[in-house]
Amino acid sequence: MSSLLSILGSSFYLEAFGLGVSVFALVMLLARGRRRGSGPMVITTVGLLALAGSFGMGLAADLLDQPPAAILDPLNPDHSTLKTALRFYLGLPLFLSGAVAAMIGRPGGYPVARLQARRPKSTDAGEDGLAGHLAEANRDLEVARTELRRIAGENTRVSQKLRETMDLLLGSEERFRTVFERTNDGIALVDPATRRVTLANPGLANLTGRSEAELRKQTLAELFGTEIGGRDEAGFRELAKQGRLPAMTILRKGGEPLRVELTVSPIDVSGGRSLLCVVRDVSEWQRLKDALEAKNRALEVHESDLKEANRQLSERAETMRGMNEKLRELQRVKDDFLSSVSHELRTPLTSIRSFSEILLEHGDAEEDVKREFLGIIKKESERLTRLINDVLDLAKIEAGAVKLHLGRVDLNAVFADVVRLLAPLARERNLIVERRIDPALARVEGDRDKLQQVLTNLGSNAIRHGRPGTRVVLAAEAVSEEEIRVSVHDQGPGIPAEELDGIFSKFHQTGDAGAERGGGTGLGLAICREIVALHGGRIWVESRAGIGSSFFFTVKGLGVAAPREETVPTDLRFPGRPEAKRELPPLNVVGAGPVRLPPPAW
Amino acid sequence: MGATILVADDEPFILRSLSFVLRKEGHEVLEARDGAEALSVARTGRPRIVFLDVMMPMLNGYEVLERIRKEPDLAGVHVILLTAKGQEADRQRGLDSGADEYLTKPFSPSRITERVREILSGESACQAC
Incomplete structure (x- = not known):
């Protein structure tokens, strides 16, 4: 066993192979700072394993031959110098570098780059240099571990976040789906x-x-x-x-x-x-909008109605103001009228009262004086009666209580009656009353009594204002097929221009000092005006100072022919006394344009 | 005993009745039938008392009265306004114009003669006329 290990451990070829692989691994490691990929890692690992194997086997062989202390002592003379030097000065650093690279190697390779950056540019050969390298390698190892822990922590946080985001996404999707569906x-x-x-x-x-x-x-x-x-x-x-x-x-x-x-x-x-x-x-919204619009339109209509009503109200207020004004004026006229009536009633009453009292207290007065006073009383009583009648007449007409009895009226007959009625007054004033009317054409429509009242009134005025010895002419002529103009002319002093306007108003008194006083009531012309107006006609007066006045009124004619034209004779006879001939002043009829009168009819 | 009295009225019968009763009393009566005549007769005749109708042609009674009051020669003349207008406003206007009395028609002739006697005997103006 020991000999086998020794053979292996001391095998020079094995050592040489391990060295070659280690050098290759070192080169590859240095290259990894710039290149990616797993190839170099595999190679490095293989190289290192081989180195470790050879080193371990060499070390084991040495341990069998020599005590450990001798092996570890670099100065041991027994060492095969080359083998030991290779092991300590080349094999161990290479081994450490390879191991570190294998432990911390990653695709980015930056720790290696960092390690390379930290590595001193030049390394001192010797023992100090090796210890420095070891210490540095240890620090790097520690840095690498810290980095690994940090990265591991980061990974945990990232996966936590990922889980949360997934949850959020799932929740939000659900929410949106609910909105979408509901x-x-x-x-x-x-x-x-x-x-x-x-x-x-x-x-x-x-x-x-x-x-x-x-x-x-x-x-x-x-x-x-x-x-x-x-x-x-x-x-x-x-x-x-x-x-x-x-x-x-x-x-x-x-x-x-x-x-x-x-x-x-x-x-x-x-x-x-x-x-x-x-x-x-939006159908509901549309319905409401339509309803609102309809209501708006209705409101607009209502508003315009209101405006119209308002306008009418203001108009009515204006009318009312006008009416009020008119009423005030009427009230004033009425007050004046009452005052005038009072005056006109009191005047004859004063005479009647005075003379009756005088007669009672002065019974010893001469007979002719008594007769004179009684005559005055009678005259003033008559005046009072006329006045009362006129006031009542006028009041009735103005109240609309007078209805005309319209019919076919023969103006000839009316003229004859009026002349007869006026004869006593005319005799008294020594005036002649002429009728000038074409018997053939004087058919008019009207109320006979009322027309006679007008003509009598105008005639008596003419007699009272005419100068004694002159004429009063009553005339009728056709101005058109449908209109007859009746006129009464006198030869009095005439009416001053400023009085012409008011002459038809109530209680108007002319300043004619020569006129016979006491005959008129001051209401005659007002009554005439009302009656003519009731007939639908017009009444007016024309007058010239010193020549005389002419009163005209129109009345509706019935089937009249064109008037005959005749000249007005200058010598006239008194009615009823054909034998008496008398010179009269020429008749200058006052009127607009030439007035052609029919010949006198006695 | 008799005084000169001016009677002015455009109503001849009223003139006649007033003249008659005043003459019966022994006064000298001057007559006028309108305002202008009344003023001129007053100036020439110097009446003690004037009966003045309000509603007269030419000058009305108020106007005649105002002019009489301005004439020094006619100072102290007693003026009685005669009027057929019996309304209070007319009466006030008459008194404002300087009338001594204001008589509303129809009046009683005997009352007139009585007033004349009172005025002439220096009695105060009648309050109840």
Whole structure:
């Protein structure tokens, strides 16, 4: 046994082989700093094993021949110098280097590089150099161990993190799946190339009334119409840019329309491009919106109604203000009227009271004085009666209580009656009253009594204002087939221009000092105006100072022929006294344009 | 005993009745039928008492009264306004114009003569006219 080991251990060839492999291994180790791969590791390992084997066997052979202390002593003369030198100065360092490299060798190879970097550039030959190398190798070993521990710890943390991330991923996927499946919104993934639905959620199935399987066979155009579904890639990008599209109507499976809002966005799913379509049922929202809009419109209508009502109210307020103003004016007129009536009633009453008292207290007065006073009392009583009648007449007309008894009226007869009625007054005032009327044409429509009242009133005014010895003319002429103009002309002093306007108002008194006083009530012309207005006619006055006044009124004619034209005679006779001839001042009738009057009819 | 009294009224019958009763009492009566005449007669006739109708042509009673009050020669003349307008505003206006008294128509002639006697005998103005 010992001899076999000795033969092996001292075999020079074996030693030489081990040395060669070791050198090769060292070269390869140095090269590993720059190269990757497992080849060098295998070679190194084999080399080292071989070296270790030869060294171990050599050492074992020596141990059998010599005591250990002698073997370990480098100065032992018994040593085969070459063998020992090789073992201690070459084999051991190589062995250590190879062992370290084998222990810490890794693909990156950086610890080796680090070791190489740390290795002194030059090594001193000798024992100090070897001890330094050993110490350094030990430190490196320690560093390598620490590094290994660190790496092991890191690996644990990484795998922990990996586990956590996996958990998170699994949880989040579940969450998203729950949202995807539970949401009321319809969600579909569409392949942009085929435009077919690749994934649809229950929400979409619910909205469209189709099963998810059915949906997966649908194209985008079938779902949302050609306007959306018929687009190409660019069209979808355009759609996506718009984000939420205006509300649209799709058809559910049964053909039932559904108002939806669609959002389309291209997304990348597992490496491929897809269109994400989100469909939201907005029918309820639409219904509310429609209702709101309808309500809005109703409100607008209401508002405009309100504005109109407001406008009408302001208008009415304006009207009311106007009416109020008018009422105030009426009140004032009424007050004036009452005041005037009071005045007009009190005046004749004063005379009646005074003279009756005088007659009672002065019974001894002369007979003619008594007669004069009684005459005054009678006259003033009559005046009072007339006044009361006129006031009542006017009040009745103004209250609308007077109804005309319309009929066919022969103006000839009316004129004759009026002349007869006025004759006493005319005689008293020494005036002539003329009638100028064509008997053939004077048929009018009206209330005979009322027309006679107007004519009598105008006639008596004319007589009272006419100068004694002049004429008063009552005339009627046709101005058209349907209109007869009746006029009363006097030859009095005329009416001042400033009084013409107010002459038809109540209790208007002219400043005509020459007129016969006490005859009028101040209401005659007002009553005339009302009666003519009731007949639908007009009444007016024309006057010239020093020549006279003409009062006109129109009344509806009935079947009148064109008036005959005759000149007005300048000499006239008093009615009822044909034998008496008397010169009268020429009749200059006041009126607009030439007034052609029919010849006088006595 | 008799005084000069001016009676101004555009109503001839009222003029007649007032003149009659006042003349019966022995007064000298001046008559005027409108405001302007009343003023001129007052200036020339220097009446002690003036009966002045309010509603007269030319100048109304108030205007005549205001002018009378401005005339130094007519100072102290006793003016009685006669009016057929019996409303309080008219009465107030009359008194504001400087009237001594305000008489509403219809009046009693005997009351008129009685007032004239009182005025002439220096008694104070009647409060109940």
